[in-house]
Amino acid sequence: MDEIRPLVSREDTVDLPSPNLQPRHRELLPTPCGPVKRWSELPCLVKLYFCFTLCSLLALFILTVVNIQRESKKSGSDDDDLTISLIQLVGILFCAYYITRGVLQENRQELIVFVLTVLVVMVRSVVNFTVLPTYETLLLVRFVCILCVGLLHVVCALLLIRRPNMMAFRVGGALETMQEQYFILNLCFSMVTFDLQAQLCLCILILTSGTSVSYAHTVILGIGVVWAFLTAATGAIAVLKEKKPLVWLFALLNLPQLAYFIYLLYSIISQWGQSKTYILEAAAITGCLLSVTIKSVLFWGLYRLYHSFGQGLRERMFASDKQ
Numbered sequence: 001m002d003e004i005r006p007l008v009s010r011e012d013t014v015d016l017p018s019p020n021l022q023p024r025h026r027e028l029l030p031t032p033c034g035p036v037k038r039w040s041e042l043p044c045l046v047k048l049y050f051c052f053t054l055c056s057l058l059a060l061f062i063l064t065v066v067n068i069q070r071e072s073k074k075s076g077s078d079d080d081d082l083t084i085s086l087i088q089l090v091g092i093l094f095c096a097y098y099i100t101r102g103v104l105q106e107n108r109q110e111l112i113v114f115v116l117t118v119l120v121v122m123v124r125s126v127v128n129f130t131v132l133p134t135y136e137t138l139l140l141v142r143f144v145c146i147l148c149v150g151l152l153h154v155v156c157a158l159l160l161i162r163r164p165n166m167m168a169f170r171v172g173g174a175l176e177t178m179q180e181q182y183f184i185l186n187l188c189f190s191m192v193t194f195d196l197q198a199q200l201c202l203c204i205l206i207l208t209s210g211t212s213v214s215y216a217h218t219v220i221l222g223i224g225v226v227w228a229f230l231t232a233a234t235g236a237i238a239v240l241k242e243k244k245p246l247v248w249l250f251a252l253l254n255l256p257q258l259a260y261f262i263y264l265l266y267s268i269i270s271q272w273g274q275s276k277t278y279i280l281e282a283a284a285i286t287g288c289l290l291s292v293t294i295k296s297v298l299f300w301g302l303y304r305l306y307h308s309f310g311q312g313l314r315e316r317m318f319a320s321d322k323q
Helices: 044-073 079-104 108-131 137-162 165-170 176-205 215-241 244-270 279-308 314-319
Strands: 029-031 034-036
Touching: 034 165, 034 176, 044 079, 044 137, 079 108, 079 137, 079 176, 079 314, 108 137, 108 176, 165 176, 165 314, 176 215, 176 314, 215 244, 215 279, 215 314, 244 279
Parallel strands: none
Antiparallel strands: 029 034
């Protein structure tokens, strides 16, 4: 009877992962933010563009920091220029994250936001250049460089977006339901990042605006920055680790932000027309509406992802070669 006994007993196979839960392609590199391609797997042209993008973002970051220092030293400088420069500085940091995740994880929504951010910078440069009465040589050179480099980024990023996305198949295998779950997970994770960027830009907009901000409101905004990072970290962990209690905690952490949006809109409406320009009013309303839109898409995706927790996607994403 011992000869016909199976080599692996039923008790021994309980702890072994099911073959259907194992990733189809082991060459992906598991990271805390999900699997990514290895550097050696990227084509030479993609490697070249990725390095060029990071270098151009670093150069733009340095120019923006220098511009912020010059504007902060000028006593009669325009507050709008300082505000836009600070928001652009935040956008550069997020763009480096977007292009990294977009290339290594084939994340289309990250690449789309990267393209939109580059287009906003190009439009701002065109507007600023057209309203100036005189043109300095350095300003003209910078304007031409922004347009040429920006156009190159837009074209190359669009080509990357149009490439076939195989990450969903490589992580989820042939099951369409698993591929859909992976797409929703990436969407939720991206929306958490977009929401954090919108929160930071809105706080910068209000704190550096030309209108007077009360001390209590400044304290609230300072707490709001910390709150935004805490909320984003909770949402990211809840999505990646499939923690249902953290999903509910993430939803509760968003309630004070929504309440602040209502208070901000009420303050803007009650003080409408008191400032010389409507730049702050328009930007604040746009920021609130954009953040609410992002949160709506985020909770729609989170609702769908919540019901798929525990179906093996996390095991596929964070599987290692040692399994």
